[in-house]
Amino acid sequence: MYICFMYSNELVKGTLKTIVLSLLAKHSRMYGYEITQHVKEQTGGKIQLTEGALYPLLHRLEADGLLLTEKVNIGKRVRKYYKLTKTGSETAGSLVAEFKEFTQTMGKLIDSFIYKPQYNV
Amino acid sequence: MYICFMYSNELVKGTLKTIVLSLLAKHSRMYGYEITQHVKEQTGGKIQLTEGALYPLLHRLEADGLLLTEKVNIGKRVRKYYKLTKTGSETAGSLVAEFKEFTQTMGKLIDSFIYKPQYNV
DNA sequence: AATCAATACCTAAGTTTTTTAGGTATTGCC
DNA sequence: GGCAATACCTAAAAAACTTAGGTATTGATT
Structure with a gap:
């Protein structure tokens, strides 16, 4: 799904839908290649x-x-623009809200993480 | 992977490894059931x-x-404790760092999101 | 004493998502 | 002419997760 230089692919999974819908909520219409470049x-x-x-x-x-x-x-090329429907717009809003909420919840689990150099084996 | 009341499963995927390793980095040893409850x-x-x-x-x-x-x-029960190896400890550190970095990057894409009630169809 | 919830481990089939690895065709630049 | 960029697409395989079970012990309630 992603070619990532900084992030492990593992971690990044599951956010593509959120990214795509939130971009379309901002730009009203975009085409596939444009989304990748943006x-x-x-x-x-x-x-x-x-x-x-x-x-x-x-x-x-x-x-x-x-x-x-x-x-x-x-x-001679056909460019295919995508834009949100009403449902799409609503979904964009809730996915973004959920993502923000989720990062905060994850923060509670992760934040108190302290790198302990004393490990086993 | 998750039964989530607040988050769409879609969005949450890909963080299980980060959660598990960061918890083990904090608690030195935990068993499976304990992780779910925690x-x-x-x-x-x-x-x-x-x-x-x-x-x-x-x-x-x-x-x-x-x-x-x-x-x-x-x-009469056997409880199976897990703890980090050196590699596990290092991986925990980098996954947590990557997650934090990733949320900031996502923020740049998502933050300027404004819910626009003018949609199509 | 029986039953149920909680504790505690596990697996396997099926679904979904993503990666990998292509394919086609146009356009612009050197 | 040839190559990179633009612009769309798909299909096989791998990976991850859900669903839906399974076993067994322990403790509480009836």
Whole structure:
């Protein structure tokens, strides 16, 4: 799903939907390739979406009624814009809220973590 | 992996390893059931680990050399304690650091999110 | 004494998600 | 002409997680 230089893929999983929907909530309409480039630039290359994960997700979100598409001809190429439906907009809001809540809850579990150099074996 | 009342399972995925290793970094030794109860209590029930996800992970981490086990007889029952190896301790530190870094990066993508009631369809 | 909840471990089938590794075609630059 | 970037896509495989069980002990309640 991601090619990550800074994060273990393990840790990053499960946030793609949140990223995509929140970006669409800000930009009203975006196309797939644009999303990958935007995320790469905004995060200084720390998060890089792979197209193999992104496109199937966009198709799923459309099938689930969270996104609508609009095809625009750019020369001989067809660019496929996505925008949020009402449900998509609501889902974007709740996923972002959930993510923020979740990081706080995780903080409680993790924050008191102190690196103890005394280990076993 | 989780039975979550507050979070969509989607969003929570990928943090189990971080949770488990960081808890073991704080408590020096814990057993499986204890981990589930501790997480439940510390997060006010917001994160609840399922045993179907936890036990296979503990076995994987042991196989990968991040954890060691110690069996202790409690009456007729055998309790299996886990503790970090050197590698496990190091991994715990980096996963926690990565998680913190990641939430900040996600914040940059998400923070400027404003719920726009003007949607399409 | 029987029953139920809690403690404590475990696994396996199925689903979902992601990675990997491609494919096609256009456009712009050297 | 050739290469990188733009722009879409898919399918097999791997990985992770859910679901739904299983066993057995212990302690509390009826």
